Amino acid sequence: MTLIDLTPPTTLAPRLQALPVAIIGAGPIGLAAAANLAERGLDFVLLEAGDRIGASVLQWGHTRLFSPWKHLIDPAAQRLLLDQTDWVAPPGDSLPTGAELVARFLAPLAALPAIAARTRLGVDVTDVSREGMDRTRTAARAQAPFLLRVRTADGVEELTARAVIDASGTYRSPNSLGSSGLDPLGFDEVAELVSHALPDALGHDRAAFAGRHTVVVGAGHSAANTLLQLAELAEQDAGTRITWVIRNATAARVSTSPDDELRARASIGARVDALVAAGRIELVDRFEIVRLARGGDDGASVVRITGRRGDGLETISADRIVNATGFRPNLDMLREIRLELDEIVEAPRRLAPLIDPNLHSCGTVEPHGFAELTQPERDFFIVGMKSYGRAPTFLLATGYEQVRSVSAWLAGDAAAARNVELVLPATGVCSTGEPGEAGEPGRAGAGGTACCS
Incomplete structure (x- = not known):
């Protein structure tokens, strides 16, 4: 030193x-x-x-x-x-x-x-x-x-x-979507379909998310806040779908002790867990993104997210991605x-x-x-x-x-x-x-x- x-x-x-x-x-x-x-x-x-x-x-x-x-x-x-x-x-x-x-x-x-x-x-x-x-x-x-x-x-x-x-x-300076710390292959092709952390899904950015399928990537409180907003939006627009992608087996950072002096923080994890249990948020765990690509009939409106899960590869199709990886x-x-x-x-x-x-x-x-x-x-x-x-x-x-x-x-x-x-x-x-x-x-x-x- x-x-x-x-x-x-x-x-x-x-x-x-x-x-x-x-x-x-x-x-x-x-x-x-x-x-x-x-x-x-x-x-x-x-x-x-x-x-x-x-x-x-x-x-x-x-x-x-x-x-x-x-x-x-x-x-x-x-x-x-x-x-x-x-x-x-x-x-x-x-x-x-x-x-x-x-x-x-x-x-x-x-x-x-x-x-x-x-x-x-x-x-x-x-x-x-x-x-x-x-x-x-x-x-x-x-x-x-x-x-x-x-x-x-x-x-x-x-x-x-x-x-x-x-x-x-x-x-x-957001972290990348790739678990390697690098942008996934194909990121530049779909960059306009990727939102920064904490978009205003119920206000200014509503049109980008209402009636669409959004994948939220990240295991912390930025992701949790976005998930809660999107779940509220889904109550107002039944066509709104939410998938939550995390790299580990659990999103431990969202969960806090019931003794947490910051009560609002302590409630966030419980609310997200309840939405997952109710099927309103689809949770995909142990998923490491390796490639992004255009998808859909017009080749422009959908992003295909390919990642490693277990011993193989899986692909998720969505209209938008929210990068809440930190x-x-x-x-x-x-x-x-x-x-x-x-x-x-x-x-x-x-x-x-x-x-x-x-x-x-x-x-x-x-x-x-x-x-x-x-x-x-x-x-x-x-x-x-x-x-x-x-x-x-x-x-x-x-x-x-x-x-x-x-x-x-x-x-x-x-x-x-x-x-x-x-x-x-x-x-x-x-x-x-x-x-x-x-x-x-x-x-x-x-x-x-x-x-x-």
């Missing part, structure tokens, strides 16, 4: 003193980072690829989180809102949708002058490096500003920063950054043992902060859902503590940075318990509702 400098930046190199901290992503964790930096008087710029605050969250805005408001509001953000506006915190025990999370918390926070003046929308960060240095050059590296290449409506430009907090999440971090943008990531879950090396989905559920992850997130690239941090790599155990409250600690460290407050504390709700099973099942984070940190939000 690389020796990493954990001393706080009490004195910045002259070239860095006038530069802001760059925050990538204006979702819950990125905005919490902005709130913590603003509270400490540190300059920053908040860069969001979407055209509005919480753009990824709004893509699943119809979905109700199973964490109540009391676990969804960052403490520093709440202090700023209460101090500077007439904002009223939502009832702590109520469950918001993603759209309500944005409207009642993220949007008011983003509108604070200290944050709004430093926010740029429609700015997609495509690459991060050091000014004048690729990843191989070491001399005076920590004194060189970060260089962010971004794409906007006006073209490509470059920005410089003293530090970078990558809170870009994973929602825009997400992975986009590391392409960080090719010139020196990273130390776990070789399995692609999380920061020191964090990975704390979030291993084979050992931990959402509520058993230990508090952690800048020390576990620090990379060989000084002053560069991956936080939020992206910091969990492919692990499905993320909670928003965990991300809020991450950015509190990182902000304290960047401000030179070593004591506050090291004093990490976090009280999480008691949870049930958020991991598969079975090796080989791809991790499926939820929307709340990447936006994350699915596993834990």
